[in-house]
Amino acid sequence: MASLVIRNLRAAIDGKSILHGIDLQVGAGEVHAIMGPNGSGKSTLGYVLAGREDYEVTGGEVLFDGQDLLAMEPEARAAAGVFLAFQAPVELPGVGNANFMRTAVNAVRRARGEPELDAVTFLKLARAEAKRLAMPEDMLKRNVNVGFSGGEKKRNEILQMGLLRPRLAILDETDSGLDIDALRIVAEGVNALRGPDFSALVITHHQRLLNNLVPDRVHVLLGGRIVRSGGPELARELEATGYAAAQAA
Amino acid sequence: MPAVEETLETVRTATQTGYKWGFETDVEMDLAPKGLSEDTIRLISERKGEPEWLLAWRLKAYAAWLQMEEPHWAKVEHPPIDYQGIHYYAAPKRKSGPKSLDEVDPELLAMYEKLGIPLRERAILAGVEGADGEDRLPVAVDAVFDSVSVATTFQNTLRKAGVIFCPISEAVREHPELVARYLGSVVPAGDNFFAALNSAVFTDGSFVYIPKGVRCPMELSTYFRINARNTGQFERTLIIAEAGSYVSYLEGCTAPMRDENQLHAAVVELVAMDDAQIKYSTVQNWYPGDAAGRGGIYNFVTKRGACRGARSRISWTQVETGSAITWKYPSCILQGDESVGEFYSVAVTNNHQQADTGTKMIHIGRNTRSTIVSKGISAGHSNNTYRGLVRVQPKASGARNYTQCDSLLIGDQCGAHTVPYIESRNPTAKVEHEATTSKIADDQLFYCRQRGLSEEDAVNLIVNGFCKDVLKELPMEFAVEAQKLLAVSLEGSVG
Numbered sequence: 001m002a003s004l005v006i007r008n009l010r011a012a013i014d015g016k017s018i019l020h021g022i023d024l025q026v027g028a029g030e031v032h033a034i035m036g037p038n039g040s041g042k043s044t045l046g047y048v049l050a051g052r053e054d055y056e057v058t059g060g061e062v063l064f065d066g067q068d069l070l071a072m073e074p075e076a077r078a079a080a081g082v083f084l085a086f087q088a089p090v091e092l093p094g095v096g097n098a099n100f101m102r103t104a105v106n107a108v109r110r111a112r113g114e115p116e117l118d119a120v121t122f123l124k125l126a127r128a129e130a131k132r133l134a135m136p137e138d139m140l141k142r143n144v145n146v147g148f149s150g151g152e153k154k155r156n157e158i159l160q161m162g163l164l165r166p167r168l169a170i171l172d173e174t175d176s177g178l179d180i181d182a183l184r185i186v187a188e189g190v191n192a193l194r195g196p197d198f199s200a201l202v203i204t205h206h207q208r209l210l211n212n213l214v215p216d217r218v219h220v221l222l223g224g225r226i227v228r229s230g231g232p233e234l235a236r237e238l239e240a241t242g243y244a245a246a247q248a249a
Numbered sequence: 250m251p252a253v254e255e256t257l258e259t260v261r262t263a264t265q266t267g268y269k270w271g272f273e274t275d276v277e278m279d280l281a282p283k284g285l286s287e288d289t290i291r292l293i294s295e296r297k298g299e300p301e302w303l304l305a306w307r308l309k310a311y312a313a314w315l316q317m318e319e320p321h322w323a324k325v326e327h328p329p330i331d332y333q334g335i336h337y338y339a340a341p342k343r344k345s346g347p348k349s350l351d352e353v354d355p356e357l358l359a360m361y362e363k364l365g366i367p368l369r370e371r372a373i374l375a376g377v378e379g380a381d382g383e384d385r386l387p388v389a390v391d392a393v394f395d396s397v398s399v400a401t402t403f404q405n406t407l408r409k410a411g412v413i414f415c416p417i418s419e420a421v422r423e424h425p426e427l428v429a430r431y432l433g434s435v436v437p438a439g440d441n442f443f444a445a446l447n448s449a450v451f452t453d454g455s456f457v458y459i460p461k462g463v464r465c466p467m468e469l470s471t472y473f474r475i476n477a478r479n480t481g482q483f484e485r486t487l488i489i490a491e492a493g494s495y496v497s498y499l500e501g502c503t504a505p506m507r508d509e510n511q512l513h514a515a516v517v518e519l520v521a522m523d524d525a526q527i528k529y530s531t532v533q534n535w536y537p538g539d540a541a542g543r544g545g546i547y548n549f550v551t552k553r554g555a556c557r558g559a560r561s562r563i564s565w566t567q568v569e570t571g572s573a574i575t576w577k578y579p580s581c582i583l584q585g586d587e588s589v590g591e592f593y594s595v596a597v598t599n600n601h602q603q604a605d606t607g608t609k610m611i612h613i614g615r616n617t618r619s620t621i622v623s624k625g626i627s628a629g630h631s632n633n634t635y636r637g638l639v640r641v642q643p644k645a646s647g648a649r650n651y652t653q654c655d656s657l658l659i660g661d662q663c664g665a666h667t668v669p670y671i672e673s674r675n676p677t678a679k680v681e682h683e684a685t686t687s688k689i690a691d692d693q694l695f696y697c698r699q700r701g702l703s704e705e706d707a708v709n710l711i712v713n714g715f716c717k718d719v720l721k722e723l724p725m726e727f728a729v730e731a732q733k734l735l736a737v738s739l740e741g742s743v744g
Contacts, residue, residue: 050699054691078701090696094714103710104700111701143714160700 003028010059020224036221050084079111081167085157092144150177158189175209187212207239281338310438310448323605413458420456435518443549454484459494470499490525497528523558535571542601545573552579556588564591570738580609583617590619598631607637612645621652627663634666641678648678
């Protein structure tokens with residue numbers, strides 16, 4: 001059974017239509033890449049799936065493991081296992097990173113009927129995860145994303161993903177602004193989660209992330225529609241010929 | 250519906266259900282007739298068994314008050330206050346003062362239990378001598394109910410350390426020389442309209458004296474509760490820290506829910522001698538009125554500390570969530586060389602609450618330092634103003650001040666205002682002022698919710714982050730209480 005089914009999804013913001021009928025199926029355990037130029041609707045798709053309220057769904061449906069995802073509050077989607085790695089992670093002044101993550105992890109555990117983690121247990125987990133992502137430990141003590149460099153913010157998203165262990169991760173241009181080493185670390189962070197219970201939508205401009213994070217399927221999003229789909233080789237083709245050619249083909 | 254609007258919606262419903270402390274206690278009362286006159290003052294003084302000098306002092310204050318006008322410079326609005334429509338004295342009836350908690354009206358004790366006041370010291374007072382102060386850090390409590398103090402705990406332990414902690418009316422009888430020497434020495438009887446009124450009619454409050462070199466062995470705490478209808482509460486607190494001593498004092502306040510407004514006009518005076526330190530913390534949760542702005546306490550308070558000695562230190566920490574109107578400027582007079590004044594404040598306003606609060610730091614001595622950290626949170630239709638004065642006198646060479654004022658807005662119907670006054674008359678002084686205004690942004694809420702937090706928890710997390718610099722100044726137990734209070738004040742029950 002496919003874990004994510006999107007049928008004829010239409011969405012608008014401020015009355016302006018952005019998504020014009022998206023059809024997409026991501027099976028359990030699959031990683032799909034969504035590629036496309038700026039303004040094609042990639043981030044909108046991520047926000048709509050996560051439940052951002054500024055976006056109005058004007059048609060279609062989304063099923064996540066058979067559940068009507070669009071009817072759920074953002075926090076209920078998170079509890080069901082949907083995770084969005086933000087393109088521009090948000091700063092929370094005065095809120096400690098470790099405290100924030102523990103609050104999030106425990107909120108999700110509570111919603112799933114699992115026991116909450118105490119501070120000591122959680123900190124051990126968080127430290128191990130941070131180490132794996134080559135993040136300095138003091139990033140756990142700093143305030144959420146405040147004063148973080150662009151690369152640190154992206155890694156912090158991957159750290160949260162690792163701790164929240166989602167079933168569907170949506171990575172919104174997590175690769176942009178990362179150097180080669182950081183890119184590899186992020187890709188490894190996602191690869192570590194890969195398994196029958198984890199699927200991902202990787203939104204990106206560039207093919208280079210996909211060298212390390214090899215997708216099962218690649219889709220081209222243009223003007224609010226998926227215009228082409230294919231295997232990993234499609235990403236390389238796009239890199240060589242550009243999006244306009246993809247649409248013509 | 251966008252997230253912020255939804256937050257607004259929950260904020261709108263907050264205080265209808267949010268004020269848990271709105272119960273009324275049924276206790277037989279001894280009430281003075283309504284209205285203010287020389288006779289009322291004589292009656293109060295007589296009921297308290299006061300000496301002649303204190304009555305004279307009160308009458309002088311009353312005469313001064315008659316010549317004064319209610320101040321209107323603060324950014325608050327209210328209908329005229331009928332000073333003749335208030336009872337100036339209300340006391341639970343009893344034959345004589347309680348010797349222990351056992352003699353206190355059980356209704357009162359039940360009320361304090363509802364408030365969560367640690368009157369567990371009851372057991373100790375009831376006969377388990379010497380059992381106090383072992384495993385947990387004890388807090389000595391003075392509980393003030395309307396016009397009188399009903400119970401002060403841990404008296405014995407404190408006495409052994411030489412600390413005096415008792416109702417001020419008792420101090421007038423037992424330690425008249427101390428009271429006469431310091432009463433009105435920081436806030437003179439004619440200081441301002443509300444201080445003059447308090448001086449004329451104050452009924453009770455706490456008195457603290459820490460002798461030379463003594464570190465007070467426990468936190469001291471006073472809980473104030475207004476209960477009777479149409480009464481004003483005019484408490485007076487006086488804390489004296491002799492050279493080299495230390496005390497941490499906590500103050501908490503509640504009142505029942507009433508349609509009409511009630512007046513609260515307190516005066517607090519602190520005196521710190523050489524190397525002494527006073528830490529004064531307040532969690533103010535007077536009834537704020539309902540969502541439509543009906544009822545609530547008018548809180549007009551004068552708080553001032555004098556750093557008389559060299560290297561003395563006074564810090565005010567306040568979390569203000571209650572009252573329909575808050576008019577309050579805890580101040581420090583930095584007279585001793587190298588003395589230090591601090592003011593840490595969180596003021597929350599919701600619905601139709603109005604807060605005009607801040608501090609005054611008066612630098613007189615050399616190398617005096619002051620720090621001001623003010624966090625204002627406005628929601629609903631409320632108005633929140635920081636008003637602060639930093640004055641450096643000509644002889645205060647090397648004086649330093651750092652001020653940080655941050656405002657957080659929830660919704661677009663509320664207001665935040667910052668009014669700093671800076672007067673520097675010494676060229677070597679350094680005064681810094683930083684101010685920010687921000688809103689809880691939709692993207693912050695969405696970010697938290699995407700991680701699984703409910704909207705309510707998200708607002709709590711963001712607000713607590715905003716207040717962190719102030720909350721960390723509170724004693725541990727109080728900090729926890731303050732966090733809960735912030736949550737209740739801002740949200741009520743979401744869902």
